[in-house]
Amino acid sequence: MKYYKSYLERQEISQETHKRLLALGENSLSTGRAVTSRTRWGHRWGALAACCALALGLGVWHLAQPAPPGGQTAADAIYPGIKDTYGPGEEPPSGFTVAEGPDGEKMMLPCIPYVNYQRVDGELAADAAPARYLIEGSFSQELTKEQIQRTFWGPEGKPEVENPKNDSGNLPWMLFWQGYTLTGSALYDRSGSLLWLNIWGENEEADSSFTLTLRPGELPFQCGLYSDVESTDVMGTPVTGWSREEGGLYTCCSEFMAGEVGVRFENSGGIFGSEYGESASLVQGGAQMFNALLVRQALSQDGGLYLDHLLKAEEVPEWRAAEFSSLEDARQEVDFVSYLPAEDLSGYDEFYSRMTYQEGSEHTLYLRWSWGYDDVTIRVELPEGDAEWGNLVDTARPETYDVRLYSIPWADSVPEEYYDTFHSPVFRAVDMSREIVEARAYTLADQGDSDGPRVSFSVLHDDGALVTYSCKGLSIDQVWALVEETLV
Numbered sequence: 211m212k213y214y215k216s217y218l219e220r221q222e223i224s225q226e227t228h229k230r231l232l233a234l235g236e237n238s239l240s241t242g243r244a245v246t247s248r249t250r251w252g253h254r255w256g257a258l259a260a261c262c263a264l265a266l267g268l269g270v271w272h273l274a275q276p277a278p279p280g281g282q283t284a285a286d287a288i289y290p291g292i293k294d295t296y297g298p299g300e301e302p303p304s305g306f307t308v309a310e311g312p313d314g315e316k317m318m319l320p321c322i323p324y325v326n327y328q329r330v331d332g333e334l335a336a337d338a339a340p341a342r343y344l345i346e347g348s349f350s351q352e353l354t355k356e357q358i359q360r361t362f363w364g365p366e367g368k369p370e371v372e373n374p375k376n377d378s379g380n381l382p383w384m385l386f387w388q389g390y391t392l393t394g395s396a397l398y399d400r401s402g403s404l405l406w407l408n409i410w411g412e413n414e415e416a417d418s419s420f421t422l423t424l425r426p427g428e429l430p431f432q433c434g435l436y437s438d439v440e441s442t443d444v445m446g447t448p449v450t451g452w453s454r455e456e457g458g459l460y461t462c463c464s465e466f467m468a469g470e471v472g473v474r475f476e477n478s479g480g481i482f483g484s485e486y487g488e489s490a491s492l493v494q495g496g497a498q499m500f501n502a503l504l505v506r507q508a509l510s511q512d513g514g515l516y517l518d519h520l521l522k523a524e525e526v527p528e529w530r531a532a533e534f535s536s537l538e539d540a541r542q543e544v545d546f547v548s549y550l551p552a553e554d555l556s557g558y559d560e561f562y563s564r565m566t567y568q569e570g571s572e573h574t575l576y577l578r579w580s581w582g583y584d585d586v587t588i589r590v591e592l593p594e595g596d597a598e599w600g601n602l603v604d605t606a607r608p609e610t611y612d613v614r615l616y617s618i619p620w621a622d623s624v625p626e627e628y629y630d631t632f633h634s635p636v637f638r639a640v641d642m643s644r645e646i647v648e649a650r651a652y653t654l655a656d657q658g659d660s661d662g663p664r665v666s667f668s669v670l671h672d673d674g675a676l677v678t679y680s681c682k683g684l685s686i687d688q689v690w691a692l693v694e695e696t697l698v
Contacts, residue, residue, distance in 0.1 A: 550588070590676075634668070
């Protein structure tokens with residue numbers, strides 16, 4: 211207990227809390243129960259008392275609260291990067307579950323910093339430029355376990371320890387991420403320079419998840435923000451924090467610069483509940499404490515975050531794009547010719563087309579004809595990489611795609627289980643017919659709008675090409691003619 215007593219002597223907590231903490235540790239030793247790590251988070255309170263906080267019901271100690279400096283704006287955003295989902299029993303390619311270190315009392319105790327997680331409510335203010343996210347030629351790469359570990363351990367890797375009891379597991383134990391399954395993705399620009407990365411964590415047992423976004427040199431982008439959110443000085447660094455509650459689930463977020471790395475950490479729930487700050491409930495305090503542990507790890511001298519190993523992609527896929535001002539020019543892209551009209555559409559005075567190609571990811575040609583309120587678009591996606599198309603329709607079940615069976619507004623009439631196939635149906639080429647086109651046609655009596663049906667659907671060809679049609683201003687026969695000539 212000498213490490214425990216020495217550490218507590220330096221903390222600003224009441225004498226009563228001090229005595230209760232010491233009694234907790236001494237009672238544990240006198241009864242022969244060592245304070246060790248346990249498998250289930252519901253039984254981790256003893257470990258918390260010895261590691262960073264105290265057992266359930268005693269509160270959390272922290273440094274004296276500094277006077278917050280001038281207000282800084284915090285953001286509530288979903289950042290670019292796609293997190294794939296996997297079914298029961300499936301494991302993500304780059305995912306791993308954070309393991310616990312060997313049992314044994316930890317000799318060092320983290321000082322949890324105070325962060326003012328202001329309660330926020332109401333609507334977000336939009337602050338997003340699409341160009342920030344729709345970056346031409348950008349590509350993502352899944353992070354390996356080793357790459358995620360190096361982000362926390364640094365270039366020298368996991369430190370070696372002589373005593374197995376001091377082993378930190380496969381990530382710094384002070385994060386308290388044990389039991390979370392991690393996946394990650396790095397987004398690069400077309401030249402292979404890192405734009406940002408996301409690390410996602412999920413703990414089903416604790417009903418908790420988080421997203422950590424890191425960006426070299428600057429704070430991560432935000433697509434929405436709360437106003438009048440102040441920052442807290444943590445180890446000389448301004449940290450913006452906020453929290454909100456929805457349906458009993460608390461979400462906390464912090465934003466700050468950790469040296470040359472911009473950090474945004476948002477978690478829903480946490481692995482423990484404890485008091486943290488004034489008037490915080492157990493659940494809310496636990497979520498805030500979980501977030502503050504990441505802030506501490508990122509800013510402390512014995513922690514940090516590292517991106518040097520990810521700043522440049524080892525392999526950069528080929529990328530090219532081209533625009534066309536006529537159908538004739540677009541048809542020079544020979545890979546797409548068999549899916550395009552042989553002749554231009556009459557009655558439309560504007561035409562636009564664009565081809566994009568990225569090795570292993572995308573090979574697409576987009577075409578649009580416009581006149582007044584009418585537009586016809588065709589999007590051809592050739593198979594590239596491991597592309598798989600969903601929403602395939604069984605034509606023997608018209609209730610899943612036939613718009614004539616439901617009244618507008620469709621949100622009130624279409625069953626939820628048919629939502630995807632109804633709004634974005636994919637028909638196999640062999641199943642296509644004029645009757646299918648007619649089943650997808652509907653009209654709206656909008657004042658000032660043009661007459662005629664609206665039709666939308668996709669066709670999956672035998673070679674894996676997907677052609678999506680969205681037509682307004684053409685008759686059913688004209689739409690069917692567009693499709694029919696691609697089926698030969």
